[in-house]
Amino acid sequence: MARFEIPQGWTAQAYRFALDPTPAQVRALASHAGAARFAHNHMLALVKAVMDQRAAERSYGLTEAELTPVLGWSLPALRKVWNQRKDWCAPWWGENSKEAYNTGLDGLARGLDAWSSSRCGRRAGRPVGFPRFKTARAPRSVRFSTGVIRIEGDRRHVSLPRLGAVRTHESTRKLARRIEAGTARILSATVRCDSAGRWYCALQTLVEAKARPAHAPRSQYPVVGVDVGVKADSLLVVATAGGVEVARIPAPKSLSAAQSRLRALQRRAARQHGPYDLATKTKQMPSKRWRATAARIGRTHAHAAAVRRDVLHKATTALAQQHEVVVVETLNAAGMRAAGGAHKRGLNRALADAALAEIRTMLSYKSRWYGCHLVEADRYFPSSKTCTACGRRKPNLTLADRVFDCDHCGMHIDRDLGAAINLARLGVPTHIGEQSPAGSGPVPGRGATQETEPAPAGDAVGEEASTPHHYQVDQTGTASPQGEAA
Incomplete structure (x- = not known):
């Protein structure tokens, strides 16, 4: 399939807005991000199982024609297999947008392609490892490329599929003015949660005639x-x-300035009941105070x-x-x-x-x-x-x-x-x-x-x-x- 090309005279730009979702929308966003992680981990386990099965069958002396069929690593191939398995492995899949599962499968396809290209010498840079399973503490994000994605007329809300209108902290007038003038077009939206628990929406857009502002001064040193x-x-x-x-x-030395505060918070978290018991080397349910301290560390x-x-x-x-x-x-x-x-x-x-x-x-x-x-x-x-x-x-x-x-x-x-x-x-x-x-x-x-x-x-x-x-x-x-x- 041909890759998308930016039209002549246009340029790609992202507009990032901090969101102020309701509690119900926060739960929906977390559910979408969890669905993307589940689809990624489920299909990664299937890919590893097929690879291990084929390796074991080769050790038994089977020919290539007798081996277990290869599972495609492209996004369409992974999505086709996922659609065949989602009814029994994820019976709750209808609660979230299909874009959530597509986000996890797209990340897996890109990771497998990067590993294969690096292993074959077609990718420059440091060697890329095989994709890993995503834990619950991994960054939460979901990307919407289809459906209703728009800036509302009040310039204080962003509409997303299955989530509805989500309020933004700041005004969206910069992007809204371009859209109204016909000099900008939204391509996709990526919603992501940072370490402080704040949700952000990044709108990838095409902008026409992006140029230096007229009020920007020119230096005498070219x-x-x-x-x-x-x-x-x-x-x-x-x-x-x-x-x-x-x-x-x-x-700015912002991390150095925060070291004393981080040191105190991390020592406090070490004294509290965390998610891992060092004595028994087992996982455990963390306490509410540990969760509160961990949230403060993330905000810092x-x-x-x-x-x-x-x-x-x-x-x-x-x-x-x-x-x-x-x-x-x-x-x-x-x-x-x-x-x-x-x-x-x-x-x-x-x-x-x-x-x-x-x-x-x-x-x-x-x-x-x-x-x-x-x-x-x-x-x-x-x-x-x-x-x-x-x-x-x-x-x-x-x-x-x-x-x-x-x-x-x-x-x-x-x-x-x-x-x-x-x-x-x-x-x-x-x-x-x-x-x-x-x-x-x-x-x-x-x-x-x-x-x-x-x-x-x-x-x-x-x-x-x-x-x-x-x-x-x-x-x-x-x-x-x-x-x-x-």
Whole structure:
């Protein structure tokens, strides 16, 4: 079946609203999420049983034609088998929308496809494991793609299949105005419950003529580099190729600020009657006080995530609206926290609290919205270890060194500012039209060698992170041919 393609001139965007459901609607939402989990677990057990049965039959010497028939892993195949079994395995299936069961089956189909592709080498990245059974504590969500999905006229309710009109905390006027004008169309709705127990509805829409707002100011620096970090005073350091520091955004450190409260709540939960008895190593019914404490822990984590998300959204929106070219690093955020043991626990927590990978993700779609070019530097580009004056590399620079002192020319500069300057110089060719536009991955011909290779000597290393010789950069970060600069 052909994949859905976004029409020319339109773009995909999601509108997320916090819900204020009635107690009956909360029970209905929980029932839909539980139905999705049940369908996922039931069909996963059947898939594993068929695989084990076929493996046992092969060990008996049976031919392929004599084996148990293969169970298809695609969504239509899983849905067909589910429809044949739901009357006896889930006689209550009629209480929920069919979209609830389709949500669980779709997640299982995607997980099986990811595992198969990773196992056969068709999927890049880290190896993907076989799908697991979802527990009752797993995130609860359900996706509606058919039926009545609309914004009500009072702009305070969202209508969903089998649930009716659910009240929202904030007004839905931003999306309602676009729908009334014919410049937006709702495709699907995903309802999800966060760790604090709050239900949210994300409406996936197609929006026409998404562009930079007229009231958004334009910066005098068209090309900037963005260096990310975990220090409290420099989550984002924005600078131009000419060495001007445009902005320095501090890290919210919301998780660190909540550590004392989390520590007290988790100790309280450990003293209470929880769902697991360590003495007998058996499951038990948790007490009401443990449930209340667990809910408070969830609300604390949700508040920390909301503060972090708010800071990142405001910073990335300003970058995409004010500048023409933004250069960012391609960091392996998951690999940075993969090893280290107990002595690296504090750094891993700081990396998770900064959410470094979210910054590039937000910039990737906001740059398309507002007409900004996003340039992604090569993963091994030594932005922090390259001198901004002579271009020499300093391979023995550690994380504890916050100031870059060049051993060759004596340059003394803040480490994060120097990295942002080197990144901005990668975007100068994009601004003058010599390189491919953003969104196409790393800049061709401008990436650095891996740090495991010996650093080249002489002026060659300077050209990797600087403007080509036939261009000069002024203080605004704009490159122009020699002899034409102001």
